[in-house]
Amino acid sequence: METTFYEGPGVTVTQTRFVSGRETYAIAGITSVSVAREPTLWTGPALLIIAGLAAWASSSWMIGVPAVMVGVLWGLLQPRDWVVSIRTASGEVKALTDRSEKRVQAVVDAISRAIVARG
Secondary structure, three states: OOOEEEEEOOEEEEOOEEEEOOEEEEHHHEEEEEEEEOOOOOHHHHHHHHHHHHHHHOOOHHHHHHHHHHHHHHHHOOOOOEEEEEEEOOEEEEEEEEOOHHHHHHHHHHHHHHHHHHO
């Protein structure tokens, strides 16, 4: 009988396989697993900050200061994505992306237990 280490929406980890969405990975082929955090995209906030600094420099501080503040807050308050990263003989794969760090960590822990259980 196959042992299930984790089961959640779109994700299953058993002693022999890791299923994420429509992809299935053999536990025997996974050499390592880790949690990674996707970098935050600062393109929009940076453009707003630059526009705000330009407005501020041209004596329009009533527009510039709020624009800079909104740009900084926008950049800092963006939601972060967490990733289950697995390494196989073929290379590294981002197997699962989720906003919940706890869920991603639970999946990584389950894959680690499955690797150990396989021996």
